[in-house]
Amino acid sequence: MKIRLCVLFGGRSVxxxxxxxxxxxxxxxxxxxxxxxxxxxxxxxGDWYTGNMLLDIEIYKDLDLLxxxxxxxxxxxxxxxxxxxxxxxxxxxxVDYVDLAFPIMHGTNGEDGTLQGYLExxxxxxxxxxxxxxxxxxxxxxxxxxxxxxxxxxVKYKWFFDKEYLSDxxxxxxxxxxxxxxxxxxxTLGSSVGIGIAHNELELRECINDAIEYDEKxxxxxxxxxxxxxxxxxxxxxxxxxxxxIEEVGSKNELLTYEDKYVGGGKGGKLKGMASAKRxxxxxxPETLEKSIRTQAKNAFRALNMNGVVRIDFLIDEKEDKAYVxxxxxxxxxxxxxxxxxxxxDYPELIxxxxxxxxxxxxxxxxxxxxxxxxxxxxxxxxxGMKGLKK
Numbered sequence: 001m002k003i004r005l006c007v008l009f010g011g012r013s014v015x016x017x018x019x020x021x022x023x024x025x026x027x028x029x030x031x032x033x034x035x036x037x038x039x040x041x042x043x044x045x046g047d048w049y050t051g052n053m054l055l056d057i058e059i060y061k062d063l064d065l066l067x068x069x070x071x072x073x074x075x076x077x078x079x080x081x082x083x084x085x086x087x088x089x090x091x092x093x094x095v096d097y098v099d100l101a102f103p104i105m106h107g108t109n110g111e112d113g114t115l116q117g118y119l120e121x122x123x124x125x126x127x128x129x130x131x132x133x134x135x136x137x138x139x140x141x142x143x144x145x146x147x148x149x150x151x152x153x154x155v156k157y158k159w160f161f162d163k164e165y166l167s168d169x170x171x172x173x174x175x176x177x178x179x180x181x182x183x184x185x186x187x188t189l190g191s192s193v194g195i196g197i198a199h200n201e202l203e204l205r206e207c208i209n210d211a212i213e214y215d216e217k218x219x220x221x222x223x224x225x226x227x228x229x230x231x232x233x234x235x236x237x238x239x240x241x242x243x244x245x246i247e248e249v250g251s252k253n254e255l256l257t258y259e260d261k262y263v264g265g266g267k268g269g270k271l272k273g274m275a276s277a278k279r280x281x282x283x284x285x286p287e288t289l290e291k292s293i294r295t296q297a298k299n300a301f302r303a304l305n306m307n308g309v310v311r312i313d314f315l316i317d318e319k320e321d322k323a324y325v326x327x328x329x330x331x332x333x334x335x336x337x338x339x340x341x342x343x344x345x346d347y348p349e350l351i352x353x354x355x356x357x358x359x360x361x362x363x364x365x366x367x368x369x370x371x372x373x374x375x376x377x378x379x380x381x382x383x384x385g386m387k388g389l390k391k
Contacts, residue, residue, distance in 0.1 A: 002033075002034060002035055002036050003034065003035050003036070003099045003100055003355070004035075004036045004038055004096070004097055004098045004099045004100075005030070005035040005036065005037050005038065005098070005099070005100055005102055005355070006038045006040055006075070006082075006084070006098035006099075006100065006101045006102065006124075007023055007026070007027055007030075007037055007038070007039050007040065007102045007104060008023075008040050008042060008101060008102065008103045008104065008105060008110075008115065009022070009023030009024075009039075009040070009041060009042070009103075009104045009105060010023075010041045010042040010043060010044075010105075010110075011042045011044075011046075011105050011106075011107070011108075011109050011110035011115070012042070012044055012045065012046050012108065012109040012110075013105070013106060013107035013108045013109055013110055013111075014107060014108075014189065014193050014194075014214065015106035015107035015189075015193065016044055016107075017060075018106050018107075018333060019104060019105050019106045019107075019110065020041075020057070020060055021057075022104050022106065022331075022333055022334055022335065023039075023104040024055065024057055025334060026104055026335055026337075026347075026351060027039065027055060029337075029347040029348050029351060030348065030351055031348045031351070031352060034352065035355075037055075038050060038084070038096050038098050039051075039052075039054040039055055040054075040073070040075075040084070041054045041066070041070070042105075042110070043063065043067070046109070047072055047087075048072065048073050048074060048075070048084075048087075049066065049067065049070035049071065049072055049073065050070060050071055050073050050084055050095060050096060051069060051070035051071055053066065053069055053070060054066070054070060071086060071095050072086070072087040072088055073085060073086060073087055073095050073096075074087050075098075075101075075122055075124070076122060077122055077123050077124070078094070081097055082097065082098050082099065082122065082123075082124045083095075083096070083097055083098070084096045084097075084098065098124070099125070100124065100125045100126065100127065100355065100358060100359065101119050101124050101125070101126040101127070102126065102127045102128070102354075102355065102358070103115050103116070103119070103126060103127070103128055103331065104331060104335070105331060106331060106333065107138075107188075107189055107193075108138070108188060108189070110331075111134060111137070111138055111330055111331045112134055112135060112137075112138035112139070112188060113130075113131040113132070113133075113134035113135040113138065116128075116129070116130060116131045116134050117131045125358060125359060125361075125362035126358055126362075127308055127354050127355050127357065127358030128307065128308035128309070128330060128331055128354065128358065129305075129306050129307045129308055129310070129330045129331075130305065130307060130361070132305060133304055133305045133306050133307065133330060134330050136304045136305075136328075137304060137306070137310070137328050137329065137330035138188050138330070139187055139188050139217075140185060140187050140188070140219050140327055141159045141187045141217060141219055143304065143327065143328060144157060146303055146304060147300055147303060147304075147325055149303075150299060150300075150302075150303035151299070152296050152299050152300050152303065152325050153296060153322065153323060153324045153325060154324055154325055155221050155222045155224065155315065155324050155326075156178055156221070156222040157178075157219060157220065157221045157222065158175065158176045158177070158178060158219075158220045159187065159217060159218065159219045159220070160172055160175075160217075160218055161216055161217055161218075162212040162215070162216045162217070162218060163216070165208060165212065165218065166212075169205065173201060173204065173205070176204075176220050178220060178221070178222050179222070180198065180199050180200060180204075180223075181197055181198060181199045181223045182197070182198050182204065182220050182221060182222065182223055183195065183196070183197050183198075183220070183221045183222075183223055184196050184197075184198060184204065184207035184208055184210075184211050184218065184219070184220050184221075185211060185218070185219045185220075185221070186211045186212075186214040186215030186217070186218065186219075187215050187217035187218065187219050188215055188217065189214055189215060193214065194210055194211050194213065194214040194215070195211075196210055196211070197223065204220075208220075224315045224316070224317045224324070225317075225319075226317055226318040226319040226320075227315060227316065227317070227318070228248060228315075228316040228318055229248065229249045229250075229313065229314070229315060229316070229326070230246050230247060230248050230249070230283045230285070230293065230313075230314045230316060230323075231246070231247050231249060231311050231312065231313045231314065231336075231339070232244055232245075232246045232247075232293060232294070232297050232311070232312055232314070232339070233309060233310065233311045233312075233332065233336035233339040233340060234297050234298070234301045234306065234309070234310050234311075234312060235308070235309045235310075235340070235350070235353060235354070235357075236301070236307075236357070237306075237307045237308075237357055237360065237361060238302065238305065238307075241298055241301055241302075242343075243294055243297060243298070244336065244339035244340050244342070244343055245281055245282040245283075245339055245342040245343060246282055246283045246285065246290060246293060246294075247279045247280065247281045247282070247283055247338075247339055248279065248280040248281075248283035248284070249278065249279050250278040250279065250280070281338070281339065281342055282342065285316075286321070288321075289316065289321060289323060292322075292323050293314055293323050296312075296314075296323065296325060297312045300312055300325055300328055301328075304328060306328070306330065307357055307358070307361050308330075308354045308357050308358065309332065309335055309336060309350065309353075309354050310328055310329060310330050310332060310336075311328075311329045311332035311333075311336045311339075312325060312327075312328050312329075313325070313326040313327050313328075313329070314326060335347075335350065335351070335354070337350055
């Protein structure tokens, strides 16, 4: 019997379109002999839609047309089944049944633990990282604090709230105390959205003003001058992990931009996503440095309690021959399939592994005590002071 797999994508995020690309790319590779795919598109307002037309990339060019023919639904548990129910109309009919959710979301309201929290509340099994790991993966500040505590290398940084900066910009600029150039980032975005590099105070102010357009928390980081950027993917859970090959990414810009990652290389309507970025696989690294990256990747995965597939981005200081974790992506672009292909694991097998890890995670959680059968309020006649509320 095949698993009915609810693939969730889109969402209220600046990475909305990137999520669509990654999801449709993955759906095309899912083993249809094992899974019946039920696509669920979440629009930019947070409304959920399903229907086979969602499998065609062309439909997303006209969202009004999409909403006219797709069915707006809600996910809930009915008895022992998880169903997608018609949201509109007099009769709330069941549109489809699903067994497991596979969030392929990027950024806020999808990758950051928000959606995972909803899925936990519904009670449906789901693939990829838990609520807590997703929060740590999305918030670069929380992430750095946890990694530093676990002896994983991170660059020098400073963070602050937007209101702290806006109330006294001079004081906040003075408190940064990191030599130029610096990188400025919104704390909880990905895909290089809202990120800028500043070589002086004027540029720093401009970058901060740009970052606070997207987030209430701003991160300012030291720039590695003798820089190489490499990524590695990790697949597993708290018990077992596997590591992909390491890639070196390149860009004509000082930073690997949104355009580098997603806009280039999409000729002929093909969905390449992160696979379109300039890269060298495997990266040419000294043995000791490669070992350090692999060890840090495992430690970071464990420290953040990740599950499924993640991509960990490293910055290498060539002069110091030292690698720093830049960020951890809990639902990476293209699910990092191109890194696993180099190990002999094809995309359908990778997706199968991610789903199986989600099932294992669900079964492990089911063994834990989450509620008590006894009701401590049964027969309780206290709250004498509440009698006055009846008047």
